[in-house]
Amino acid sequence: MGGTTLLDKVWEQHVVDSGGESDPDLLYVDLHLIHEATSPQAFEGLRTAARPVRRPDLTLAVEDHNVPTDSRVIKDPISLLQVGTLRRNCGDQGIELYSHGHDLQGIVHVVGPELGFVHPGMTVVCGDSHTSTHGAFGALAFGIGTSDVEHVLATQTLALSRPKTMAVEFVGMPSDGVTPKDLMLALLAKIGANGAHGYVLEYRGEAIRATSLEGRMTICNLSIEAGARAGLVAPDEVTFEYLRNRANRPEGVAWEDAIAYWNSLRSDPDAEFDRTVVVDVSDLTPFVTWGTNPGQGVPLGGVIPEPRLLADPAERAAAEQALAYMDLSAGTRMRDIAIDTVFVGSCTNGRIEDLRAVARVLGDRRVAPGVRMLVVPGSMSVRREAEREGLHEVFLRAGAEWRLAGCSMCLGMNPDRVSGAQRCASTSNRNYEGRQGNRARTHLVSPEVAAATAVTGHLSAPADLV
């Protein structure tokens, strides 16, 4: 029998009740994150059943999806209702809530980690697909549906069947200007937007070890775009350093003990994975998407592929439909695609390192005439840090808008939307039809490519800037 995978190690520590061969296991949940968009019905269910929240102290709430980023005042009636309901529910149940206007407010997947709430070996759940982000710590982090949110609120447990494991081996080191976002867009293009369905991905290899925790969050965040259940990176010194000075991390002797335990959280050398995918990252270049799922991407130096050459009929039809929606045609050079809007932000690329990268590329350049650029910090803490470093001055001087924290233009649930059928280069994670606005056309890019694109007005890499 082979060794144990990281997934199995974390899983086994959390089984409250084994389902045996055929039924799901009941897992203990260490941290439950909630937001205004997916929690109202869950609380309503509890109220109907007259049950309290079992562990309000292990539950943390933020307002992120529905909040405007240009004002502390919420005007939209639906958003007001969502946010008002969350406030009432958290007040009634004694749950910590970072509201719009609070110093620590921000996107749930940015706030939880930066405050040190997420530790290696934990189970983390949230009624949000991008909960996979937290796997960057070596925590087992799942997005769950609203009925499961209710279950976790009531019991602090979740019934789940153990997913299969997939090792993603990044071989070699990426060259300068190739970012964690590019690694993932390349992986998605290789395995497809559903290529990891039913799996937990464990990211491995020298390139992962050399990636900051923030970069690892970008990588794990995008796991869900391959259809995966979760993403994982084994914890190491990078993880411990990230946590060392955060609030809410274990203290004193508990910290030393924690590190000793965390060091055991890696797949054994002889552990067997259900599947292994190898990606050589040494010859990668910046990646961008041309279509309407995150797997429809090519190198920035490439051209839009010819749908007729795709062997799989379903893929061919999807590509044709995507090109019609995007108003693009096969053979077009990606660099020739002109952009109206640039969005920097989201739980994929709205952390301080992302904003630093954007500022570095912008330098003292200006956004191209006619292009709208939005820079939206992932949290108010990120915003404060960016202002302390003077990054906001770079953005404002360039002609970009500098906003408050929230999901913003990542999806059209708040006032930040791409107008009409405009084309947007976006550092977010989904390019679905209508995602950023009714007819919006989205190209997923790294922060570096977003900044260079804002300057030239068409899809560009920093190396294209003179």
Ligand SMILES: CC(C)[C@H](C(=O)O)[C@@H](O)C(=O)O
């Ligand atoms: C609103 C929420 C349920 C949704 C998700 O689960 O991911 C959102 O965050 C998204 O990114 O599409």
Ligand code: SF4
């Ligand atoms: S930033 Fe985007 S992807 Fe992340 S939680 Fe918000 S809406 Fe979802």
